[in-house]
Amino acid sequence: MHTRRTVVGGSGTELTVGLAGCGALASPEPSVTETEVDGGLDTLIGETEVYVVVRNDGAAGDVDVTLELLDEDGVVLYEDSQTVAFEADESKRVTFSVDVPEETEEVTATASAA
Template sequence: MHTRRTVVGGLGVALLTGIAGCGALSSPDPTVVETEIDGGIDALFGETDVFVVVQNDGAAGDVEVTLELLDGEGTVLLDETQTTNMEADERKRVTFSVDVPEGTEEAEATARAA
C-alpha cells in the first residue's frame, strides 16, 4: 500500500524529470532562410557585405552563424563566424563585411545553436 509520503515523493521526482526534459528543448533552433550578396554574385570581389537571414524556431539564446566562401571546386577560401543572440521565433539579418578572395564563386551560410 502506498503512503501519502511515497506518492508525494514520487510526484516530486516526476516533476523534476519533466522539467529537466524541457530544459533540453529550450534551445535555439536556427535555420538560414536567405543569403544575399550586396551587389549580387558579380560583386564577389574585394570588400563586400553578405547578408544572412536566420529564422529561430526554438527558444531564445545564442546562435552561431557561419559564412563560407567557396571556389568553383568547393574549396573553402574564407570561413567566418558570428555569434548573435536571438529571441524565440525571431528572424534576424546578420551582416558579414568580408574581403572576398579571388576565385570565389559561391557563398554558403549555416546557423546552429551556440
C-alpha cells in the same frame, strides 16, 4: 538508519530526475532563410557585405551563424562566424563584411544553436 545501498540507490534516483529535467530545456532552432551579397554575385571580388537572414523557430538563446566562401572545387577560401542572441520565434539579418578572394564561386551560410 541509512545503509550504503540505500544511499547509493537514492542518489541514483535523484541524479536521474536531475538529468531528466536538463533534457527538457528548450534551445534555439535556427535556420538560414536567405543569403544576399551586396551588389549581387557578379560583384564577388574585393571588399563587400554579405547579409544572412536567420529564423529562430525555437526558444531564446545564442545562435552561431557561419559564412563560407568556396572556390569551384568546394574548397573553403574564407570562413567567419558570429554568435548572435535570438528571442523565441525571431528573425534577424546578420551582416558579414568580407574581402572576397578572386577565386570565389559560391557563398554558403549555416546557423546552429551555440
